[in-house]
Amino acid sequence: VKVSVDHDICAGFGLCNDALPEVFELDDLGFSVPRGDGSVPAQLEAGAAEAIAACPTHAIFSERDPAPS
Amino acid sequence: MTEGSTMSATGKVPTTEGLGSLRDTTDRDPFAFYTDLQDRGELVWDEEMAAWLAPSYALNKEIALHDDELWQMPFAPGVPQTPLSMSEDEWMNFMHFNNDRSIMHVDEEGHAVRRQWILRGFSASTLKRWRSDYMLPVVDAEVTALIQRGSAELCADFADRVASRVFHQVLGLPSDDEFIDRLDELDRGRFPVKQAIADSRPNPKLVAEGWEATKAMIALVEPHVMARASGEGDDFISMIWRDADELYGDGWEPRHIIGEALNAWTGGTGTTRFSTANALYLLVQEPRFQDELRAGGHATIRAFVEESLRLYGPLAYRPRWAKRDVELGGQLIKAGEKVIAVSTAAGRDEARYGCPLDVDLARKAPRDHFSFWQGPHTCPGQGLARVELEAILDVLLAHTRNIRFNPDAPAPEFRFAVLRRWQPLHVVLDAA
Numbered sequence: 001v002k003v004s005v006d007h008d009i010c011a012g013f014g015l016c017n018d019a020l021p022e023v024f025e026l027d028d029l030g031f032s033v034p035r036g037d038g039s040v041p042a043q044l045e046a047g048a049a050e051a052i053a054a055c056p057t058h059a060i061f062s063e064r065d066p067a068p069s
Numbered sequence: 070m071t072e073g074s075t076m077s078a079t080g081k082v083p084t085t086e087g088l089g090s091l092r093d094t095t096d097r098d099p100f101a102f103y104t105d106l107q108d109r110g111e112l113v114w115d116e117e118m119a120a121w122l123a124p125s126y127a128l129n130k131e132i133a134l135h136d137d138e139l140w141q142m143p144f145a146p147g148v149p150q151t152p153l154s155m156s157e158d159e160w161m162n163f164m165h166f167n168n169d170r171s172i173m174h175v176d177e178e179g180h181a182v183r184r185q186w187i188l189r190g191f192s193a194s195t196l197k198r199w200r201s202d203y204m205l206p207v208v209d210a211e212v213t214a215l216i217q218r219g220s221a222e223l224c225a226d227f228a229d230r231v232a233s234r235v236f237h238q239v240l241g242l243p244s245d246d247e248f249i250d251r252l253d254e255l256d257r258g259r260f261p262v263k264q265a266i267a268d269s270r271p272n273p274k275l276v277a278e279g280w281e282a283t284k285a286m287i288a289l290v291e292p293h294v295m296a297r298a299s300g301e302g303d304d305f306i307s308m309i310w311r312d313a314d315e316l317y318g319d320g321w322e323p324r325h326i327i328g329e330a331l332n333a334w335t336g337g338t339g340t341t342r343f344s345t346a347n348a349l350y351l352l353v354q355e356p357r358f359q360d361e362l363r364a365g366g367h368a369t370i371r372a373f374v375e376e377s378l379r380l381y382g383p384l385a386y387r388p389r390w391a392k393r394d395v396e397l398g399g400q401l402i403k404a405g406e407k408v409i410a411v412s413t414a415a416g417r418d419e420a421r422y423g424c425p426l427d428v429d430l431a432r433k434a435p436r437d438h439f440s441f442w443q444g445p446h447t448c449p450g451q452g453l454a455r456v457e458l459e460a461i462l463d464v465l466l467a468h469t470r471n472i473r474f475n476p477d478a479p480a481p482e483f484r485f486a487v488l489r490r491w492q493p494l495h496v497v498l499d500a501a
Contacts, residue, residue, distance in 0.1 A: 007193035012452030018434035028367050029200065030455055031193040056447065057188045 001045050002038040002063045003052070007031060010059035016051040023048055024060075032060075073109060082400060083110035090117035091386065091409065095486040099385065103414035111398035112408075120388065120407035121400070124414035126421035128398050132389060132410045133444035137177040140389035140408070142446065143266070144173050145180070149390045149405060152262055154271035163262065163279060166287055168328020170317045177445070183316055187449040190308045196456045198303065203238040204457055207231055208464045216468055216500045220475055223353075223494035228345035235457055236337050240330055241297050241304030242290060252289060252334070258282025287327055290334075294327045306330050337450050341457060343383035343490040344440070348458055349465075350481055350491035351377045353472050355428060363466050365430070367459065370466070374458045375435040376428045379416040382440030385489045386411045412439035413489075471499040 003023065005016075012031050016024040023040055024032045040048045040062075052060045073086050085091070088105050092115075106113055106124040113122045123129060132140060141147055144164045151160035165171035172183040211231050215221050233253075237244035242252075262279035265272070293306075300310035309316065309326045317325050352358060352373075362369050387410045391402045402408060416438045417425040441448035448454070465472075474480070478495030 007197075009189060010193045011188040011191050011449070012193055012196065012455060013447075014436045018436050021433075026368075026371065029193075029197055030367075030371050030459060031196075031452075057185070057192075 001040045001048060003034050003040055003048055004038055004061050005032050005034060006059050006061065009057050010055075011057045013056050015054055015056070016060060019054065020044060020047045020051050024051065082112070082114055084114040084116065085109070085122070086116075090115050091120075091122055091411070092117050092486075094385075096482070096484055098483055099413070099489075100417070103411065103417060106411065106414060107418060112400045115409075118407075118409065120409045121397075121402060122409050122411055123398065124411040124418070125398075126415045126418035129410045129412055129415035129439050130443065131397065132408065133439070133442055133447070136389070136444050136446045137180075139392055139395050141392050142173070143388055146174065146176065147392075149407075150267070150269060152265040152268055153276050154269060155262075155276060159276075163259075163283060166283060166328035166331040168325050168332065170321065170325050171328055171332050173332065181445065184445075184449050186312060186316055190305065191450060191452050193452070195303075196452055199239055199453070200456050200460055202303070204235050204460045205464065207234045207238070207244075208461050212464050212468050215465075216498055220495070220497045222478075223349050223496055224342075224346045224490070224492045228349060228494075229342045231461060232341040232345055232457075233338060236334070236341060239305055239337075239453065240334060241302055241306035242293050242330070242334070248289075252286060255282045255286045255289065256335070258285075286331055287324075290330060291323075291327055294330055295323060298323075305333060333450075336448075337453070339488055340383050340448075341454055343488055344378060344381075344454060345458060345461060346490040346492060346494060347381035347383060348374055348377040348462065350494055351381065351428065352462070353474055353494065353496055356471070356473060358428065359466060359469075359472065361430070362462065367463070369430055370459050370462045371455075372430040372432070372435055373428065374455060374462065375438070376430070376432065377458075378440035379422075379435075379438035380413075380426075380428070381483075381489075381491070382413050382416060382438065383488055383490060384440070384442075385413045385487055387442065410439070412442070415439050468501050469498050470501050472496050 010031055014026060014030065014032060016032050017026050023035060023044055025035050027033050052062060073084055088102060094102050103124055106122060111125045111128050115122050123132060141149060148157055148160065151157055161174055162169060165174045168174065172180055208231055211227055215227055221227060233249045234244045237249060259279050259282050261275050297306045298310055300307050309329055313321050313326060358373060362373055389408050389410065391404050391406050393404045395402050419425050441451040473496060475495040475497050479493055481491040481494055483489055484492045
């Protein structure tokens with residue numbers, strides 16, 4: 001699974017980084033970005049799914065549920 | 070019975086007897102009281118406040134996450150008490166500047182929709198643009214002025230000025246001193262009514278004066294709101310004009326937009342002034358961090374901001390009323406009873422935070438505190454506040470070598486009751 005964060009939606013709560021810092025880091029201004037190419041190690045997929053569901057602005061997308069283009 | 074406990078329907082419960090009341094912490098250092106409270110238990114009855122105090126991390130989290138389902142907010146429909154015998158309608162209209170479709174004036178479903186809209190408005194893309202266009206020029210100018218003076222009182226001379234100038238621009242309101250001061254002055258006229266929230270005795274004179282100030286605020290901002298009716302600006306008021314159909318539904322009127330702008334102003338100005346002052350206090354109080362933050366850059370500054378919010382979040386506590394009988398912390402809270410989530414105490418709960426009184430720049434889950442609350446009523450402007458606080462520290466630290474308290478001036482105190490800050494902050498600054 002790969003994740004992405006849409007910065008037209010993300011409001012900078014940072015909960016995903018709090019919950020799963022192995023997958024999400026914060027950019028210079030404190031907004032979440034996926035680490036590397038956004039690939040989620042298999043053992044963290046459940047955590048990533050929780051982070052996606054918990055995002056207050058629904059700004060995180062996975063390749064199974066891609067961002068609208 | 071022993072001191073500090075009383076009997077309830079569910080058995081012996083801890084009370085604040087012998088500790089005083091949360092009310093007594095006004096204008097005084099509340100931290101020893103918070104610690105004593107946590108030692109008493111997760112839920113402690115405060116007779117003077119006629120409320121259960123919840124000082125733990127766990128209960129603050131539990132209350133926050135069930136805010137819509139279980140708890141009544143103080144400024145939302147269904148309020149159990151209004152000040153000075155105001156009717157619920159009058160109180161709600163007073164609080165929301167005559168906007169009966171405000172984000173806080175609707176049911177949970179309507180609130181969620183409008184809150185989501187605000188969050189979309191305060192997106193990363195927008196905040197990065199506002200940082201460049203609105204924040205950095207203001208902060209640069211105010212820091213330059215500070216350094217030229219060499220000494221200052223950082224609340225009035227800096228935090229209040231920066232917060233107002235930035236937020237007025239974000240909203241789309243004039244940001245000159247005269248306009249800012251006039252709006253502040255009028256808002257102070259509303260304060261006696263809000264302060265009387267626990268007083269149910271009628272006082273038509275106080276209510277009339279509060280309404281007079283409210284109407285004057287509406288009249289002051291009205292032409293500036295109307296001037297943005299094209300919806301083409303890069304500001305909050307223009308955003309509302311663009312999406313008014315979505316936000317307010319059929320039959321909306323300009324007064325709804327004016328009220329929303331003032332509601333946002335109320336929610337965003339004081340809190341940012343106070344959180345800025347508290348972050349600056351910590352920076353001066355713990356001077357070793359000044360060099361550490363300069364060396365560490367953005368990530369370190371970001372961590373420091375979160376620690377300042379955790380330790381000295383500007384909103385000390387939040388009252389809630391149970392919508393129905395509910396069990397909280399092993400205690401039955403009956404429908405209509407008041408629970409006060411003591412958020413600043415919860416941010417210092419050693420059951421959750423290792424060495425809670427330390428500033429730990431490597432703390433795990435650094436944003437897991439209650440400064441902006443959590444759950445469905447978490448502050449929608451928190452991204453804006455964070456970007457601004459970080460920009461302020463970025464610029465201030467880049468242009469100074471040392472900031473220290475002025476030993477010849479009064480020392481800071483942790484002032485006020487609910488919205489709290491360290492004040493005054495008399496400092497001496499050395500330029501970089």
